[in-house]
Structures are given as C-alpha cells and as structure tokens.
Amino acid sequence: MSECVIPNLTSNEVVASKSVLPAGWKADLADLKNLDLSLPVMELLRRTTSRLPQDVIQAIVKGRDAEEVGSRAFNTLNDMVRNINLADGQVTPLCQDTGSVIFWVRHPFGLSQKATKAQIRAAVVEATKRSWLRPNCVESLSGKNSGTNMDPFHEHHPAIHFEEWDKPEVEVSVMQKGGGCENVGAQYRLPDAALGAGRDIKGVRKCIIDAVVKAQGQGCSPGILGVAIGGDRVTGYEKSKELILRKLGTANADPKMDAFEQELTKDLNTLGIGPMGYGGSTTVLGIMAEEMYRHPASFYVSISYMCWSSRRGTLSLAANSQPSYDL
Amino acid sequence: MIRLTTPITEEQIRTLKVGDEVLLNGRVVLSRDIGHKFMKEQKPEWLKPILENMVIYHCGPVVKKNEDGTWSFVAAGPTTSIREEPYQADVIETYKVRGVIGKGGMGKKTSEGLQKTGAVYLHATGGAGSLLAERVKRVVDVKMLEEFGSPEAFWIIEVEDFPLVVTMDSHGGSLHELVLQQSQDRAKALTV
Secondary structure: OOOOOOOOOOHHHHHOOOOOOOOOOOOOHHHHHHOHHHHHHHHHHHHHOOOOOOOHHHHHHHHHOOOOOOOOOHHHHHHHHHHHHHHHOOOOOOOOOOOOEEEEEEEEEOOOHHHHHHHHHHHOOOOOOOOOOOOOOOOOOOOOOOOOOOOOOOOOOOOOEEEEEOOEEEEEEEEEEEEHHHOOOEEOOOEEEOEOOOOHHHHHHHHHHHHHHHHHHHHHHOOEEEEEOOOOHHHHHHHHHHHHOOOOOOOOHHHHHHHHHHHHHHHOOOOOOOOOOOOOOOEEEEEEEOOOOOOOOOOOOEEEEEEEOOEEEEEEEEOOOOEEEEE | OOOEOOOOHHHHHHHOOOOOOEEEEEEEEOOOHHHHHHHHOOOOOHHHHHHHHEEOOOOOOOEEOOOOOOEEEOOOOOEEEHHHHHHHHHHHHHHHHOOEEOOOOOOOHHHHHHHHHHOOEOOOOOOHHHHOOOOOOEEEEEOHHHHHOOOOOOOEEEEEEEEEEEEEEEOOOOOHHHHHHHEEEEEHHHHO
C-alpha cells in the first residue's frame, strides 16, 4: 500500500480525440451574434469534471511526498492520486459531488449575454444527462430536485458572471464547487472580539487560521483558500471564489500579499489537521489573498474553501483557431 | 487490515478500535440529509429489515441508468457526515445500524449512540469518487428515488473490499476529537 502512485494523465491528443466538438471546429469571432458556445462549454465540463488541473496534481504529489511513507496521510494522498488517474482514464467525475457550477465569461463588445447564458445552460443540462454532472439543484424548502441542474425559479444556477473586455477573444472559466467545502467557507467582520482579531493583517491571519481549524477535514482537506480582504458581504465572497481560479504556484502580483500567503500556508500546515482531517502535515495546498476597498465602517474577511479536488478550467476562443482548454 | 462482511454482529463491532483499517464487503445502504430527517421523524417500519445490522453510507452518487434498466454508480465518494449529527444516534438505535460510513467525522451525540448500540464510524476518502465507485459491484435496489431525487435516495448496493478507516469506535474513541484538540492548541500558539 505504500508505493508512490505516479500521476498518469491521458495525453492531450487522446483527450482531444474524445471531444464532443466536430473535428476542426473553429469559432467565427467575426460573427459574434451567431456564435454558439454550447458545444465548447460542454467539452470544457467534460474535461473539468474528470481531469484535475496540473498545478493541483503537482501540489497533491508534493504534499504526499512530504508525509511519512505508509502513514494515513501518505496513503490518503496516494489514494487521491489514484482517483485522479482513474477519473481521467475513464472520463468519469472525479467526485460524486460535481458541485455548484460557476462560470466567468469574458468577451468583446457584441456578444449577446442572453444568448450565451442560454447556451451555457443547455451545455449544463446535456452534461448532466451524460452523468458528467450530478443533478445538484434542489428547491430549498421541499428539497425537490429539478433533475437538470437548472434553477427553475430565478436561473441562479448555474451562476454566470459576465465581463466585457477589450480583447477580441472569448474566454469561459468554470469552477465546480462542492457543497462540503462551500459549507466550511466563512465570513468575518473585524474587529472580532472573540478571536482577538483587529482591523489589520494580523487580524486577517487570525480569521484564516480560525476558519481552517473549524473546517478540520470537513471541506476535504488539503484545501485551497480564496481570501478577500474588504469589499461588502456579497463582493467579498464573490471575489474569494474567483481568486481560486488562480493557479497554485503562481505568485500574487502584490509582493507583500505573496509573502503573507506563503508564510501562512507554511503555518497552516503545522496545525496537524492533514488530508481529510486524519492528521498530517498537508492541510492546505495554497492561499490566494487579495485586498479590496471597503466602506469605512465595514471590514469583512471572506474566505472560500476549495477542496483538494479543485475542478476548474478555462476555454479560450480566438479568431480562426481551434478552442483551447487550460486546466 | 480487517475484512468485514455485512450483516455485522455487535460482537464484531465491539472489537474494532480507532485507527483500524477495514475492507468492507456486502450490502450497504446509502442515505444522507433527507433520508436521515425522514428516518428520525417518521421511523418507517419497512426500513427495519433493510438496515438491521447493516451499514449506512453518507453518499449521494452520480448514477447512470443502463439500457437494460439496471443502474450503475459512476462516482460514489462520501459526503460530509456532520450534517446528520442531529439524527444519527436515533437512526442507529431505532434501526440497530452497526456502522456509518462518511467523511469528516461526527460529534458527541453520535459517539454516545455508537457506544450505546454498538456501532462504528468508518471514514472513507472524500473526493475519491471514481476510486470508490469501482468498489461498488452491484446496485441491488433503490427506495424513495422519485420522492427524494437521485442524490438523496436510499440506494442499496453491494461493495467489494471498500477501503475504510475506523475513526470513531464503540468505546468512545474518536480520531476527529483528537485532531481537533491538537489543532486548536497549535492555532493558539500561532496567534499569540
């Protein structure tokens, strides 16, 4: 049981050969009005649900290799690598909780958000039919499952964020955010007397440590933390999720924040919570923190916890080239 | 490594200790949030023969219906167990359940239930959906599928060498309690 499992993902060529897109499909960005994103988004979901991003796999392997061979932490991280290999090879969901599906669309002027939304929704319905996504959208009070991943009331699921930009390309990022890790996210209002946390970076640090201790293994550690400092109750949480799109191992653009992230990651890994809360030195894989502006009276620290199965990816459509998938 | 096959006797369960690694075989019944509320509040009689001396698995699987009408499990890892804390001890006692599989551990009330009835909490690796689905050999039956929806239904499955760790035993032991205390102590040292 103690051998190191080597990550062994199928090649990009094999993944491409299984694509739902017709061979040679290209986006016509000169005709944005008639651009249909449903198939490329379906392909994005096929990949994100079954294939973990390279940086996340590397971080899990690095954690595993730092644990004592044969320990429960080592074996658990090893099983995670086994699961990563298996899901990729079979093209089956990495985790049965395929999450709440969250999209970020960045597009040039001229793309219809209404049409894009309908196409993304169609892609999610089809991905659910194909068992790439579990139907994860239920009426709150009755618990009745819509069966399609569609929110029949207000179209709040899947969540889709749009941003118009100056580039000619269209980009669609997706995150599959599991319910277990969503439940251990937390929002603090500083000062927090119980924590002894003031309105400074030390106070922020106390909030993050508190959230990770409270989460234990329940968010499927080792986790990845998105931390928004400031904003309001909505924009803070929204930002904290978006931050998790950043690749592990990439530096924060703000050198001070980068140092904060690195030091705190080391400290959190001395808490002894470990993978799945079994004990061990791999409690978090990384922290992505960002400072926002805030109302003078409010100081929120919003923390989103992403499980080790951090399923995310980005689809890029450039003029007259085949779609590219970054995950 | 300890091999266990359902149904399990109280005597077998009492020998298990925190830290024991278990390979589970035989029938397992899936239930999570709606099912636990339903079991505690309505105590349906028809579930008694299905659950006695059996193991409950906190899991909402991704399923696929085959062309011949049978079901397959595509991904089937554990869901967070603590949400069932208000119900679990009663469910264990009412239905004489011998084991609960999940992730993240459970609280004091469940621990007392485990001690009283003679049952254990078995931890599976969260997120290992494909790996664990591979150990599901057959979907035997499903109850309340229409009423609860697929993630919440009572799926009855057969597993083979399902890999688990005892993290809460029938003598009051809990790995989760231990890790929590240690991490709280360390957090204090980190925030002085």
